[in-house]
Amino acid sequence: MSPTDPPAPIGPPAPTGPTRPIRRLLVANRGEIAARIIRTAHAMDIATVAVHADPDADAPYVAAADEAVALPGATPAETYLRADLLVEAALRTGADAVHPGYGFLAENAAFARACAAAGLTFVGPPPAAIEAMGSKTRAKELMAAAGVPVLPGLVVDEALLAGRDGGTVAAEAGLTFPLLVKAVFGGGGRGMRIARDAAELAAAVAAARREAASAFGDPTVFLEHLVDRPRHIEVQVFADSHGEVVHLFERECSIQRRYQKIIEEAPSAVVDAGLRERLGAAAVAAAAAIGYVGAGTVEFVLDRAGRFFFLEVNTRLQVEHPVTEQITGLDLVRAQLLVAEGAPLPAEVRTARITGHAVEARLCAEDVGAGFLPAAGTIHRFEVPTDPGIRVDSGVAAGSVVGVHYDSMIAKVVAHGATRDEALRRLARALSRTRVHGIATNRDLLVAVLRDPRFRAGEFDTGFLDRWDLVGLGAPAVGGDVLATHLIAATVAASSQRRAAAVLPGLPPGWRNVPGEPQRAVYTVTGGGTAGGTAGEVEVLYRWRGRGLDVSVGGRAHDVGVHRVGPDGVDLTVDGVRATVAVHRVGSRVYLDGRGASTAVDEIPRFVEPGAAAAAGSLAAPMPGTVVRVAVARDAAVAAGDVVVVLEAMKMEHPVVAPHDGVVSTLDVRRGQAVGGGDILAVISPVEPVGAVVAGAVAP
Known part of the structure; x- marks a missing residue:
């Protein structure tokens, strides 16, 4: 940061005079914040106009508004970041005010000025205030002048570091490691990296600049001492x-x-x-x-x-x-x-x-068990218990599609209580009973944090998740008895449906000419139901006997009584413990909630169509996204852990690395290309050692 004298503070604005009522409000945002603004505007008798990109055409907030205007395209740059389209939509619908929500153009002074120039009230601060705080370095200068404590910093780019030792550059500015590299513009944690020593500084600056340019349109970053x-x-x-x-x-x-x-x-x-x-x-x-x-x-x-x-x-x-x-x-x-x-x-x-006390948890579409990879797909069921003291601000509903173009947050669940302990207990309970079927979420991780004794005691800081390795709790293993109950419930629900639809009366479902043999179902079990982590295949053998079953799960016998089978669940007793398990089937995937746990399982069909297997060494995209960097060339040698491709999804970069040493034998992607989850990005072929035996002969 420049050592020159800081600029003079901006004085308070003059009174605006008579009140200007807002009659029609355009909400220049999407998702839960758009729905939340619309809700209050309607309570104030203000008509609302929503805007939506193509993927959001059927989003709940669009239906909640009085009117909606389409913004053709899918990416933020084509839609929610187009100030001209937003102002045009406001004027076309007769809106007299614009609320920007958060993110996108909420902190864009040019957008605020464009609204004013069009005669629209901008629901936010004056453009000069936005501009002053839009640059973190400028903001720190102003705050220092106002007597607010600030940390020293230094604006830096790759050219400043070229050919120079990073430690020398930092020392000249009076900075000591570890350093935090931060985007000058924007927020939300994007464009931030840690450099713990001089050797890490250049790479941290380069990565932060790429992410800042992608998220905010400006790659400028600065260094700041990292508070321990x-x-x-x-x-x-x-x-x-x-x-x-x-x-x-x-x-x-x-x-x-x-x-x-x-x-x-x-x-x-x-x-x-x-x-x-x-x-x-x-x-x-x-x-x-x-x-x-x-x-x-x-x-x-x-x-x-x-x-x-x-x-x-x-x-x-x-x-x-x-x-x-x-x-x-x-x-x-x-x-x-x-x-x-x-x-x-x-x-x-x-x-x-x-x-009292309030706690909020951000429910996000991400696979904790797979390293917090963004998750995309259709939400088949979304239910949060409406317990006392619980508030839900959501941008999704059953049937909503979560894509890769926007932020991963799908809902905020908030609890209020007389004390902190009461609020934490209420929120943990509500989240543990929340059902989000169809996509992976961080629900189980949130519950684990809320129930952690260190967090309950207030013993935490910004490094809490990294230091205590709570990521492992993101997909908790379901206990054997509970898992058996879930699998039995899934089997009972499917079997009962087949029994009700018997082709020939009197014949049992799955009838065979060896009546002494039990029926069979095989499931692939996914830990936690809202996160990844395949646990493996489990076989269920069963035979109906009146209102009960003879069942073995994974080779272990269980005594089962069935009390009720409904369209959404099974009331049953397993080994003397009675419980109701909610059963929700979508294709071969079955979501099970009961006995205080959630599980997702896939029923394996008895007869599988043969399919082509991916080539050995194939590097698949872990989620849908856009290729922002191809780090290697075809035929290049790579070592295990080397970055091959970098994807961007939900505004974050995700490196895809080589699984082993080898040569890049196939490379089928380019920068800017959109890829789907599971698409093959590259193939890393192992290097055959000299003198290896090939087909009975010695390779030259």
């Missing part, structure tokens, strides 16, 4: 156009993966009244320094000594705003709309108090 084992604390601020700024307390956002928050809570378990007052004062000073209007968030890093340092200002509504709403009783979107109309801060905002 920090906590991520942020403060909700709110300001009106008449110069009043308040804070609405802090949120704890330290449970993160790849710098993306997955669990947030308010208030923080480690912030006492004194620290809360200092954090709030710093946040208010930050907002006042840039003439802020509307809802915003000032983010800080808190070290183990209790010192906090400015990270950034998010000039928009945050994903995790519901936890603040739950502890204050406020509707922050309503307050945003009122302030955008020119009204002063509502009295309930100015006098807000903390009541």
